[in-house]
Amino acid sequence: MTDMRWTNEFLDSMRQQCDAPADEAVRSLFAQGQVGSANELMRQLVAHETVVAEQLPAPLRGYFEQSARLPSWADKQLIYEGQAVFSRCGSLSIVALICAALPTCYAGAQGVQVLHLTARLETDTKRRIVETAQMVVDVMGHGGLEPDGWGVRDAQKVRLMHAAVRHLIRQSGQWKPEFGEPINQEDMAGTLLTFSVVTIRALVKLGYTLEAREAQAYYHAWRVVGYIMGVDERLLPENLEDAELLADAIFKRVFRACPEGQAMTKALIEQVEHIIPGDLFDGLCRTLIRHLVGDDVAELLAVPPADWTRALIKPLQLLGWVMDEGDEANVVNARLSELFGRKLLEGVVWVSRGNERPPFRIPEQLREAWKVRSREQQL
Known part of the structure; x- marks a missing residue:
């Protein structure tokens, strides 16, 4: 039975929604001639670990300032506990990431089109493994979601890179309208749920027993990350149980065999x-x-x-x-x-x-x- 909060009609509408603040920041960059191409912007983002507001073009200063703020519902104690779970799970967390979260993303036949359009399979797959692992370590490492923490900065940069990719794909003329918007809200939420719900399920299958409080804390940390990355709050359920319902609803809709995945x-x-x-x-x-x-x-x-x-x-x-x-x-x-x-x-x-x-x-x-x-x- 479909949860009435996440009907097909609602999730269909989320496929037409993206991330207005990040998209506007990128649009302003191009309108003001402060960046030559989306590829150039992404190269600049990945080449610099730290972001210094004074050195940023004006359109990005407001974006980085606003997107660094944690939501009012963020629970620091739960975040710390979730990060402690990550530390205790050890390298099983990386196994869950590589062997469960990423393949689950590739099963989404519409969302994976973005990766396929922008990827050179050999070099980009290696880079995606490394940089996704880096983000997970930064987010879930101690202090990662503190002000100016590595995890906050990573999430801000990935969010902006998503906007740059959307700009690039729309210019390419290769995107099919039936896929919805590129990197839309449903796909963003589905990806986030692979890092939380799918990872938690994988850890259990790998033999790590999670107490209910531990699982909720782990999910909460990633819920906060989703907020920083611009996921619509209606797609950020308050508790793990509802997040599992949403994950299953999205996966049922988007999983399909395709050559790209x-x-x-x-x-x-x-x-x-x-x-x-x-x-x-x-x-x-x-x-x-x-x-x-x-x-x-x-x-x-x-x-x-x-x-x-x-x-x-x-x-x-x-x-x-x-x-x-x-x-x-x-x-x-x-x-x-x-x-x-x-x-x-x-x-x-x-x-x-x-x-x-x-x-x-x-x-x-x-x-x-x-x-x-x-x-x-x-x-």
Whole structure:
């Protein structure tokens, strides 16, 4: 039964809505001739970690000042508790991000068209893995949502980049009206829900038991991020239970097989195997995707069948971890998944982000808690 707050009619209307403040800031930039192209604007945003108001063009000063304000309903204690959950979950959070949240995004057949239109599959997939992981670490790291915290700045910049992408796509003439507006409110909300609802569900499947308060705190932190990123508050439910209803309503509407989503998923799997050195974990990414998103969604994405013996049992045996005979229900072992996530995160730390981009940043507190080696330690 559809929740009357999120009927098809309402969600259809949200596909025609974008983000007026960010779109107006970008429009003003171009109108005043202060930026040559949307691509140039995005290069400037990713090349600078910090944003100094005095150095910004006038149209952006007001945007950054206003968008940095947290909502009146933001609960600092819940935010801290949600960030503490992230710290305790360790690299399982990164596994949930890469093997559940991103594939779920690719299952949205209309929203994925934006990624496909703007992506060079190999280079952009690697960049998306690294920069999405960076944003998650920045948002959920201690202090990330404090004034001038890394998470607030990341969310502001991503929001502005979305506006630049909308400008670029509208100019391209390649966008189909039946997709709704590019990066519209329904797609923005659906993406945000992958970082909260989908991630929470994935953590449980990976063996991390979340208390009700912990799950609500984790969701609340991302609800605040959604506000900063310009998601309509009607698409930011107050509690996790309602957020799950909204997520399921949106996913039911937008999930559909399409060549673009399948290509993005294939590139994701290939890049994960490329980022992690050696071949011990080959096959594990696709196996975890199937486990975390379910076979129905995995089929939409054309994820190859999971070779459980090669992808899970063999690594467990090689690492000297003993499994109970016949315990196939527990094949997705939390310990193995955590090690996979740690190796993936170490690979992300190592990956070059290009000359214009700063190196991957992970707080020392998280690095030590997660036992992730730095670039220097890997040399």
